[in-house]
Amino acid sequence: MSTAMIDCTDRHCIIGAGPSGLAQARAFLAAGLPFDIFERHMDVGGLWDINNPGTPVYENTHFVSSRRESGFMDFPFPPGGDFPRRDEIFAYLKAFAHAYGLRKHICFSSTVERVEPQDGFWLVTVRGETRLYRSVVCASGMHWTPNWPEIPGTFDGLQRHSIDYRSSEEFRNQRVLIVGAGNSGCDIATEAARSARAAYISMRRGYHFLPKTMFGKPADVYERENEWIPFRLRQWVFGHMLTILQGDLTRYGLQKPTHRVLESQPIVNSDILSCFAHGDLHPKPDVERFAGSTVYFVDGSSIQVDQILYATGYKAAFPYLDQEHIEWTGHGVSHFMTCFSRKHPNLFTLGFYEGNAAVFPHLELFAATVAQYLLSQDRNTGQDTLLREIAQKEHGDLRGPIQMIDSPRHAAYCDWLTFRKRIRKLYRTVGWSMPTANDYTRLRQTQESSITYPDRADCDAGSTIPVKHPA
Known part of the structure; x- marks a missing residue:
């Protein structure tokens, strides 16, 4: 050394x-x-x-x-x-x-x-x-x-963060709760809905769900082509369009958003509403506490699950x-x-x-x-x-x-x-x-x-780090 x-x-x-x-x-x-x-x-x-x-x-x-x-x-x-x-x-x-x-x-x-x-x-x-x-x-x-939430009580089952998640097979025959409703949380929740014995997602508040495609185009392409429209007008049009296409999401048991569309990082997911509609995924509010295998929520409801996956960001x-x-x-x-x-x-x-x-x-x-x-x-x-x-x-x-x-x-x-x-x-x-x-x-x-160079740099583990000088 x-x-x-x-x-x-x-x-x-x-x-x-x-x-x-x-x-x-x-x-x-x-x-x-x-x-x-x-x-x-x-x-x-x-x-x-x-x-x-x-x-x-x-x-x-x-x-x-x-x-x-x-x-x-x-x-x-x-x-x-x-x-x-x-x-x-x-x-x-x-x-x-x-x-x-x-x-x-x-x-x-x-x-x-x-x-x-x-x-x-x-x-x-x-x-x-x-x-x-x-x-x-x-x-x-x-x-x-990982950002881990602090929740009172003790849970007897498996708790892990989404950083350790790899495949929906990990949910097979399990009762699963996803905590967190960002883009990764919603993606993983839809996978749990298709493979778990029972799937739930805990959301602290109401959200707006944006489709990945709009009018035959990816949503970001559509947004880029219309960015010349003033933001407030785009926000108003987009909000009303989502209401027309999706209706009142509280019918799925979701909370009503207290913010307007685009005032939170967009949740872009074309599958999660279908999972709610088919009863394959069940929305729950914020977690209040744990006791054994039971999870209690702030609305007084409770469920029993085998594992909890925290999609609570970084x-x-x-x-x-x-x-x-x-x-x-x-x-x-x-x-x-x-x-x-x-x-x-x-x-x-x-x-x-x-x-x-x-x-x-x-x-x-x-x-x-x-x-x-x-x-x-x-x-x-x-x-x-x-x-x-x-x-x-x-x-x-x-x-x-x-x-x-x-x-x-x-x-x-x-x-x-x-x-x-x-x-x-x-x-x-x-x-x-x-x-x-x-x-x-x-x-x-x-x-x-230029001349072809090796696919790997010449400073792999165990070798001396080369001193490089300006060309």
């Missing part, structure tokens, strides 16, 4: 080779910024690799967003069904890394143990070896640390970084534009937010902005200073016109349309050009014409 510090102050460090880390790596390459990526797993893809220990992805996971809207610029998803399945997403990310030559920058099987500031740089410790980097991009993901976590270096709100991060630290001019968090649209297009704009900022530092243009001045003055709330209900998960919420408006305004103010697909096309074509 080496005890000497390796000087990498001419380079940037990316933690994680999932979607966020890969997006940042491509942006750095396009900007000509040298970097290293450290990935604890043996492959790219992050949580989308179902063999990655601790992933929350289960066998039947699909994107809620559509294939058309979900790809990175210059690298669309290949043809297929409207909503990519988890193995398709994993294959897409592997192809993305290969197309832009990202794998050769990744140190696999390399867990980052410690990150701490030192004299304007960052000490990064990996496998007992410490390097000093110019900046750090935390792209390690926010869906690895907390953003940085196990390698002291929490004092992060600005927090609810369960999320409150950095400027979700990624720029106000405390440190060279610390960034990528992908630590909740949103209402496809994730990858968000990530590549965040990543491009970080790259532009660091490039401005290199060139001493003053644009980076201007961005930091803006960050100190503005809260950076990206919820826009949406009055989100009071919930920890909505504290760091990102409305796609608001984000695009804010990012364009920011680029105009500091004098940058918005990234385009052509920026990455040139990079991809360069990689395609």
Whole structure:
């Protein structure tokens, strides 16, 4: 084990080779910024690799967003069904890394143990070896640390979080209660409805359920084509349309929503109402307490179940970084534009937010902005200073016109349309050009014409981490 510090102050460090880390790596390459990526797993893809220990992805996971809207610029998803399945997403990310030559920058099987500031740089410790980097991009993901509710009493059966769920076979011949009604909770509840002996879902409040397709199109495609309509009018039209199509959902035993449509993270699910209608899934209110195998609810009702699965979300976590270096709100991060630290001019968090649209297009704009900022530092243009001045003055709330209900998960919420408006305004103010697909096309074509490189980086577990230098 080496005890000497390796000087990498001419380079940037990316933690994680999932979607966020890969997006940042491509942006750095396009900007000509040298970097290293450290990935604890043996492959790219992050949580989308179902063999990655601790992933929350289960066998039947699909994107809620559509294939058309979900790809990175210059690298669309290949043809297929409207909503990519988890193995398709994993294959897409592997192809993305290969197309832009990202794998050769990744140190696999390399867990980052410690990150701490030192004299304007960052000490990064990996496998007992410490390097000093110019900046750090935390792209390690926010869906690895389960959020567990505190419920009085003792339950005699199996309790687990959705992070450990893989297949509906786990519910066979069981009486199952799903606690939590986010997109994953509703998806898993529909699987329980088809395989469990009895299936229930506990919802704290009433929800609006959006279909995955509308008028023959994926819902996000329909929304994108109509985003020119003022938000309040879209909200009114959409709410009335759902009422016409679905009727009064209280007939299924569901609570009536106390918020208007789009004022909570959308539950996009075309199957759950059918499960309620067929009596295969039974809605219940919030859990009050446990006693043996009995679950008591706040309305006075009770049921007996064999297992409880908590689909209660996740907390953003940085196990390698002291929490004092992060600005927090609810369960999320409150950095400027979700990624720029106000405390440190060279610390960034990528992908630590909740949103209402496809994730990858968000990530590549965040990543491009970080790259532009660091490039401005290199060139001493003053644009980076201007961005930091803006960050100190503005809260950076990206919820826009949406009055989100009071919930920890909505504290760091990102409305796609608001984000695009804010990012364009920011680029105009500091004098940058918005990234385009052509920026990455040139990079991809360069990689395609370059020498072939190994499919794995040369820093597998047990080997010495190579010292890389700018080309």
